[in-house]
Amino acid sequence: MNSAATQIRVVLIRPTHPGNVGAAARALKNMGLERLYVVAPAAFPHVEATARAAGAEDLLAGAVLSPDLDAALAECHYVLGTSARPRHIGWPMLEPAEAGTRLVDESRRGPVALLFGQERSGLTNAELDRCHALVQIPANPAYPSLNLAAAVQVLAYEIRRALGLPEQPRSEESEAPPASANEMEHFYRHLEEVLVDTGFLDPANPRLLMRRLRRLFNRARPDQNEMAILRGILSAVQRVTRKS
């Protein structure tokens, strides 16, 4: 993580809307990245950038403001460009997931860069010329151009996935152990008794009722606490039916 966080530079080239710069900073911090470069922005720093950074002001304040792309790419040994167009003859095209893997991989050998062009026009030919490969986010062909910060978010997400970080603690589906097969059988017998008591199940003509209920409750896989609740409900019903 440390290596990728400090070696992967996300470079926004001539961004028009300062809000996008702030939102990109937030996306990077959310995904555990740290290095934002801003090349020749229309307006930056800017109050809108700060507002949209919302908690990532530190990352925004540490952004490297660069007059040209050369300065932002100095020391980088691998440069990946983003493109909304389906093909650029001469560049390998990567899927976002491949791009994440590749950037993480290359970042182990030194600084790498991921370039985002201007909102409307994308990367210029001169900027494309700096790239080793291009990545395209799959999109609706009728409306393929993502918001700049949204594109940063998707690729930062793929970088984080590629890092294969230890996951955040996974939720256990349930705190109690699952009901055992025995407990399930006791439950089904109890349920059947109650269904007969209430008149819902006719023992002379049971049809497939119990089988269907078994399928339903087996799918739910009750844990032991839930089983205690279910048994409690059955007993409460029986207290009424057997009294009446």
Add this chain to the structure above:
Amino acid sequence: MNSAATQIRVVLIRPTHPGNVGAAARALKNMGLERLYVVAPAAFPHVEATARAAGAEDLLAGAVLSPDLDAALAECHYVLGTSARPRHIGWPMLEPAEAGTRLVDESRRGPVALLFGQERSGLTNAELDRCHALVQIPANPAYPSLNLAAAVQVLAYEIRRALGLPEQPRSEESEAPPASANEMEHFYRHLEEVLVDTGFLDPANPRLLMRRLRRLFNRARPDQNEMAILRGILSAVQRVTRKS
């Protein structure tokens, strides 16, 4: 594609910032989705929403404005919630890629919903109670909360990716269509009545009983035949309790 585009509802609950609603609309259109639901927004329609939609004004104009979550979820047979917190006991937790596959898969059987809570607070307990599973976007533990539209973007991206995957063979678990969100709500109300009638549930001290039962039955995902059986059982019990 068509099925997912029209059957997957993205539901923003009580969004505070209209800009996020517009940006979410753009993210959906970029990813080829079409159905945006907005529940009890702070301000919508709004000039900021329109500005951020930037080319997705059609999708924004077609957004369904709903006073409450019930109306937005009616007919949905599968509901997935988003969470920035790592664990919620009792719900299966999905990775974003799994969530995309699951939503696409379930969308082939009817409408499904992906819920996003309010920007600051996320989903409330009552909203979580409507969910069959939760999805968490892996994030920096020190700063895990993504911007609302950024989270919509990541999950819409995973849905689009999943659409490109071969269809999952359906299990034969159930031949009948799944119970809808509305039918589940009627069932829970009926169940609660019966539990009160039998004395198992004390309305003055309900504790977490209904929540636990919701989780159990949401996991089981009853189909419409099973739902008819469950409702029949409840009615049979009521005939006894109300007679006695």
